Amino acid sequence: MTEHDVTLERTDGPNRTIAVDEDETVLEATQRAGVRLPYDCRSGTCITCVGRLLALEDGDESGEGERDQPLDAAAAFTYRRPPQALTDDERADGYVLLCIAYPRANCRVKVGPRVRAEVGDSPWA
Ligand code: FES
Numbered sequence: 001m002t003e004h005d006v007t008l009e010r011t012d013g014p015n016r017t018i019a020v021d022e023d024e025t026v027l028e029a030t031q032r033a034g035v036r037l038p039y040d041c042r043s044g045t046c047i048t049c050v051g052r053l054l055a056l057e058d059g060d061e062s063g064e065g066e067r068d069q070p071l072d073a074a075a076a077f078t079y080r081r082p083p084q085a086l087t088d089d090e091r092a093d094g095y096v097l098l099c100i101a102y103p104r105a106n107c108r109v110k111v112g113p114r115v116r117a118e119v120g121d122s123p124w125a
Contacts, residue, residue, distance in 0.1 A: 004103040008037070009054060010112045025080060026051075026098040026109075037098060037111065044100045047085040047122040052115050053077075053094035057106035077101040085122040095119055 006026055007017040020029040027049055030037040040048040053071045073096040080100040083091065095118075096109065 005057065005106045006103050007057075007108040008035070008051070008111045009108055011110075011114050012112055020103050022102060022104075024102070026101050026103060030098075038116075039099050042099045044079070044081055044083045044097045045085050045122060047097070047116070047119055049097055049099040050085075050116055050119050051096050051098050051109040051111040052118070053096060054108040054110050057108065073101075076105045076107045077103055086119070090119060 002022045003019045004022070005017050006020050006029070007015055008030070009015045016030075016033075016035050018026070018029045018033050018035060020026055024032075027037055027039055027042065038048050040046045053073045053076055056071065056076055071094045072092055073094050074091065077096050078101070079097070080102065083097045083100060085097060086095055095115075098109070098111070
């Protein structure tokens with residue numbers, strides 16, 4: 001079974017790299033590994049679990065702030081169901097709902113309250 005390494009980078013704590021099977025979400029993998037990640041609905045509607053793609057590890061090694069264009073999260077993740085809490089623009093800016101996201105590449109994702117604050121409230125809240 002294919003795995004992808006997803007590194008969760010926190011502004012307030014240690015970074016953790018999680019091996020995520022292709023048929024499990026990032027949230028499921030963090031729970032299996034005993035790593036805390038905020039969540040609520042687990043269905044893509046509340047935005048609690050949001051992260052932002054920083055880099056793809058396979059050939060695209062730009063760090064945050066070093067690139068002109070944001071990374072499109074579609075290159076790194078597919079979804080179990082539609083990510084209703086994100087707009088198309090937010091998805092294009094690299095935001096991803098980790099409770100329903102399957103990784104499709106090794107990547108680094110920023111997580112934590114600052115990312116949550118960047119996106120704002122869910123339109124469904
Ligand atoms: S936990 Fe609600 S959108 Fe992920």
